[in-house]
Amino acid sequence: MRLLVTGLTATLCLAQAQAGDLPVERLFDAPDLQGASLRQMRFSPDGKLVSYLKARDDAPTVFDLWAYDIAGDAHRLLVDSRAISPEEGRLSAEEEARRERQRIAALRGIVDYQWSPDSGSLLVPLAGDLYHYDFGRPAGQAVRRLTATAAFETDAKFSPRGRYVSFVRDQDLYAIEVATGTERRLTTGGGGTVSHGVAEFIAQEEMDRDTGY
Numbered sequence: 001m002r003l004l005v006t007g008l009t010a011t012l013c014l015a016q017a018q019a020g021d022l023p024v025e026r027l028f029d030a031p032d033l034q035g036a037s038l039r040q041m042r043f044s045p046d047g048k049l050v051s052y053l054k055a056r057d058d059a060p061t062v063f064d065l066w067a068y069d070i071a072g073d074a075h076r077l078l079v080d081s082r083a084i085s086p087e088e089g090r091l092s093a094e095e096e097a098r099r100e101r102q103r104i105a106a107l108r109g110i111v112d113y114q115w116s117p118d119s120g121s122l123l124v125p126l127a128g129d130l131y132h133y134d135f136g137r138p139a140g141q142a143v144r145r146l147t148a149t150a151a152f153e154t155d156a157k158f159s160p161r162g163r164y165v166s167f168v169r170d171q172d173l174y175a176i177e178v179a180t181g182t183e184r185r186l187t188t189g190g191g192g193t194v195s196h197g198v199a200e201f202i203a204q205e206e207m208d209r210d211t212g213y
Contacts, residue, residue: 039063040112046119053110056082062109065124065133078122078133079143081109085127095128095154116162121178123165128152130165132178146176147183155197155211166213173197173213 041052048070053063065079096105104111114123122133130146130153146165147153156167159175166175171190176183187196197213 042115044115044119045117048119051078051113051115051122053113056109059109061107063107063111065110065113065122076139079110079124079126079131081126084131084143085129087127095152114156114158116158117160118162121162123156123158125153125156130156130167130176132165146178146181155213157211168195168197168212171195171198 038055039053041050043050044067050068050070052066052068054066056062056064062081064077064081066075067078068075110124110126112125116122120135122135124131124133124143128151129148132144132146133142134144135142147167149169151169153167153169153174156165158165163179164175164177166173166186168174171194172188173186173190173196174183175186190196195212197211199209199212203209203212
Protein backbone atom coordinates (compact mmCIF):
# COMPACT_ATOMS: atom_id res chain seq x y z
CA MET A 1 0.00 0.00 0.00
CA ARG A 2 2.80 2.39 0.94
CA LEU A 3 4.56 1.68 -2.37
CA LEU A 4 1.32 2.37 -4.25
CA VAL A 5 0.80 5.72 -2.51
CA THR A 6 4.44 6.68 -3.09
CA GLY A 7 4.14 5.77 -6.76
CA LEU A 8 0.96 7.78 -7.21
CA THR A 9 2.50 10.78 -5.46
CA ALA A 10 5.57 10.63 -7.69
CA THR A 11 3.38 10.39 -10.78
CA LEU A 12 1.33 13.41 -9.75
CA CYS A 13 4.43 15.45 -8.96
CA LEU A 14 5.96 14.53 -12.32
CA ALA A 15 2.76 15.48 -14.14
CA GLN A 16 2.68 18.80 -12.30
CA ALA A 17 6.31 19.49 -13.11
CA GLN A 18 5.69 18.80 -16.78
CA ALA A 19 2.67 21.12 -16.71
CA GLY A 20 4.80 24.03 -15.51
CA ASP A 21 5.69 25.79 -12.27
CA LEU A 22 3.28 25.57 -9.35
CA PRO A 23 2.46 29.08 -8.04
CA VAL A 24 2.72 29.61 -4.29
CA GLU A 25 -0.88 30.85 -4.24
CA ARG A 26 -2.09 27.51 -5.62
CA LEU A 27 -0.55 25.64 -2.68
CA PHE A 28 -3.02 27.31 -0.32
CA ASP A 29 -5.99 27.62 -2.67
CA ALA A 30 -8.96 25.26 -2.97
CA PRO A 31 -9.26 22.46 -3.82
CA ASP A 32 -6.45 20.91 -1.75
CA LEU A 33 -3.73 19.35 -3.92
CA GLN A 34 -3.82 16.24 -1.72
CA GLY A 35 -7.59 16.01 -1.79
CA ALA A 36 -10.04 16.89 0.97
CA SER A 37 -8.53 16.31 4.42
CA LEU A 38 -10.28 14.29 7.14
CA ARG A 39 -10.39 14.97 10.88
CA GLN A 40 -11.78 13.36 14.03
CA MET A 41 -12.60 9.91 12.68
CA ARG A 42 -14.61 8.04 15.34
CA PHE A 43 -16.53 4.79 15.64
CA SER A 44 -20.13 5.10 16.76
CA PRO A 45 -20.60 3.42 20.19
CA ASP A 46 -22.36 0.46 18.51
CA GLY A 47 -19.54 0.11 15.96
CA LYS A 48 -21.77 0.36 12.89
CA LEU A 49 -20.60 3.73 11.58
CA VAL A 50 -17.38 5.69 11.33
CA SER A 51 -17.98 9.43 11.54
CA TYR A 52 -15.51 12.05 10.39
CA LEU A 53 -15.10 15.70 9.45
CA LYS A 54 -14.25 16.33 5.82
CA ALA A 55 -13.00 19.58 4.31
CA ARG A 56 -15.11 21.06 1.54
CA ASP A 57 -13.75 20.91 -2.00
CA ASP A 58 -14.41 24.63 -2.47
CA ALA A 59 -13.10 25.69 0.97
CA PRO A 60 -10.25 23.62 2.46
CA THR A 61 -10.58 25.11 5.97
CA VAL A 62 -14.36 24.56 6.24
CA PHE A 63 -15.50 21.12 7.44
CA ASP A 64 -18.73 19.14 7.14
CA LEU A 65 -19.82 16.04 9.08
CA TRP A 66 -19.85 12.70 7.23
CA ALA A 67 -20.35 9.04 8.13
CA TYR A 68 -19.20 5.75 6.64
CA ASP A 69 -21.59 2.79 6.91
CA ILE A 70 -19.35 -0.22 7.51
CA ALA A 71 -21.88 -2.89 6.53
CA GLY A 72 -23.15 -1.01 3.49
CA ASP A 73 -19.70 0.24 2.43
CA ALA A 74 -21.12 3.71 1.77
CA HIS A 75 -20.22 7.28 2.69
CA ARG A 76 -22.87 9.95 3.24
CA LEU A 77 -22.99 13.59 4.19
CA LEU A 78 -24.79 14.07 7.51
CA VAL A 79 -24.51 17.79 8.23
CA ASP A 80 -23.62 20.42 5.61
CA SER A 81 -22.16 23.33 7.59
CA ARG A 82 -22.81 25.88 4.84
CA ALA A 83 -26.45 24.80 4.46
CA ILE A 84 -27.09 25.37 8.18
CA SER A 85 -24.94 28.44 8.72
CA PRO A 86 -23.63 30.19 5.58
CA GLU A 87 -22.08 32.95 7.72
CA GLU A 88 -20.52 31.84 10.99
CA GLY A 89 -19.69 35.25 12.38
CA ARG A 90 -17.03 35.94 14.96
CA LEU A 91 -16.05 33.41 17.63
CA SER A 92 -16.49 34.23 21.30
CA ALA A 93 -13.33 34.92 23.30
CA GLU A 94 -13.71 31.61 25.18
CA GLU A 95 -14.20 29.57 22.01
CA GLU A 96 -11.35 31.31 20.24
CA ALA A 97 -9.05 30.54 23.18
CA ARG A 98 -10.15 26.87 23.23
CA ARG A 99 -9.48 26.50 19.51
CA GLU A 100 -6.08 28.11 19.82
CA ARG A 101 -5.16 25.64 22.57
CA GLN A 102 -6.42 22.77 20.36
CA ARG A 103 -4.48 24.18 17.37
CA ILE A 104 -7.62 24.48 15.23
CA ALA A 105 -8.08 28.26 15.31
CA ALA A 106 -7.86 28.50 11.51
CA LEU A 107 -10.65 25.97 10.90
CA ARG A 108 -14.31 26.78 10.34
CA GLY A 109 -17.57 24.96 9.81
CA ILE A 110 -17.98 21.90 12.02
CA VAL A 111 -14.79 21.50 14.05
CA ASP A 112 -16.13 19.17 16.74
CA TYR A 113 -19.02 16.78 17.42
CA GLN A 114 -20.04 14.04 19.84
CA TRP A 115 -21.91 10.75 19.66
CA SER A 116 -24.78 10.06 22.02
CA PRO A 117 -24.16 7.00 24.24
CA ASP A 118 -26.82 4.95 22.40
CA SER A 119 -25.46 5.78 18.90
CA GLY A 120 -28.85 7.26 18.00
CA SER A 121 -27.78 10.85 17.55
CA LEU A 122 -24.95 13.36 17.27
CA LEU A 123 -24.32 16.69 18.97
CA VAL A 124 -22.96 19.29 16.56
CA PRO A 125 -21.77 22.76 17.66
CA LEU A 126 -21.80 25.25 14.78
CA ALA A 127 -21.54 29.04 14.59
CA GLY A 128 -22.12 29.47 18.31
CA ASP A 129 -25.27 27.34 18.52
CA LEU A 130 -25.92 23.64 19.09
CA TYR A 131 -27.58 21.18 16.69
CA HIS A 132 -28.87 17.66 17.22
CA TYR A 133 -28.70 15.03 14.44
CA ASP A 134 -31.24 12.22 14.95
CA PHE A 135 -30.57 9.00 13.00
CA GLY A 136 -34.17 7.93 13.63
CA ARG A 137 -35.55 10.70 11.41
CA PRO A 138 -35.46 11.07 7.60
CA ALA A 139 -32.23 12.63 6.31
CA GLY A 140 -33.91 15.90 5.37
CA GLN A 141 -35.40 16.29 8.86
CA ALA A 142 -32.61 14.82 10.98
CA VAL A 143 -31.00 18.10 12.07
CA ARG A 144 -32.72 20.02 14.88
CA ARG A 145 -31.48 23.25 16.40
CA LEU A 146 -31.14 23.07 20.20
CA THR A 147 -30.07 26.66 20.93
CA ALA A 148 -30.63 29.97 19.16
CA THR A 149 -29.07 32.82 21.08
CA ALA A 150 -26.82 35.77 20.39
CA ALA A 151 -24.38 34.34 22.95
CA PHE A 152 -21.88 31.62 22.02
CA GLU A 153 -22.44 28.11 23.43
CA THR A 154 -19.13 26.31 23.94
CA ASP A 155 -17.71 23.04 25.33
CA ALA A 156 -20.96 21.16 24.69
CA LYS A 157 -21.35 17.48 25.58
CA PHE A 158 -23.97 14.78 26.14
CA SER A 159 -24.81 13.61 29.64
CA PRO A 160 -23.80 9.98 30.38
CA ARG A 161 -27.26 8.64 29.41
CA GLY A 162 -27.77 11.09 26.56
CA ARG A 163 -30.89 12.81 27.91
CA TYR A 164 -29.25 16.20 28.36
CA VAL A 165 -26.68 18.39 26.67
CA SER A 166 -24.52 20.65 28.83
CA PHE A 167 -22.59 23.71 27.68
CA VAL A 168 -21.02 26.99 28.78
CA ARG A 169 -22.66 30.30 27.85
CA ASP A 170 -21.54 33.74 29.03
CA GLN A 171 -19.22 32.09 31.58
CA ASP A 172 -21.98 30.05 33.25
CA LEU A 173 -22.91 26.39 32.90
CA TYR A 174 -26.24 25.31 31.38
CA ALA A 175 -28.05 22.09 30.49
CA ILE A 176 -30.81 21.46 27.98
CA GLU A 177 -33.13 18.44 27.84
CA VAL A 178 -32.81 16.97 24.34
CA ALA A 179 -36.37 15.63 24.06
CA THR A 180 -38.19 18.80 25.13
CA GLY A 181 -35.66 21.58 24.54
CA THR A 182 -36.15 22.76 28.14
CA GLU A 183 -33.11 24.72 29.26
CA ARG A 184 -31.79 25.02 32.80
CA ARG A 185 -29.09 27.33 34.16
CA LEU A 186 -26.80 25.41 36.52
CA THR A 187 -24.50 28.17 37.79
CA THR A 188 -24.82 31.90 38.35
CA GLY A 189 -22.36 34.74 38.84
CA GLY A 190 -20.20 34.12 35.79
CA GLY A 191 -18.57 37.18 34.27
CA GLY A 192 -15.40 39.24 34.46
CA THR A 193 -12.69 37.06 35.98
CA VAL A 194 -15.18 34.35 37.04
CA SER A 195 -15.77 31.61 34.44
CA HIS A 196 -17.80 28.60 35.58
CA GLY A 197 -17.06 25.41 33.67
CA VAL A 198 -14.17 26.88 31.65
CA ALA A 199 -10.70 25.39 31.98
CA GLU A 200 -8.07 27.99 32.80
CA PHE A 201 -5.21 28.81 30.46
CA ILE A 202 -2.59 26.67 32.22
CA ALA A 203 -4.90 23.63 32.26
CA GLN A 204 -5.57 23.99 28.54
CA GLU A 205 -2.06 24.82 27.40
CA GLU A 206 0.09 22.70 29.71
CA MET A 207 -2.20 19.88 30.89
CA ASP A 208 -4.06 19.25 27.62
CA ARG A 209 -7.42 19.72 29.41
CA ASP A 210 -9.80 21.86 27.37
CA THR A 211 -12.90 21.41 29.51
CA GLY A 212 -13.62 22.85 32.95
CA TYR A 213 -16.50 20.62 34.06
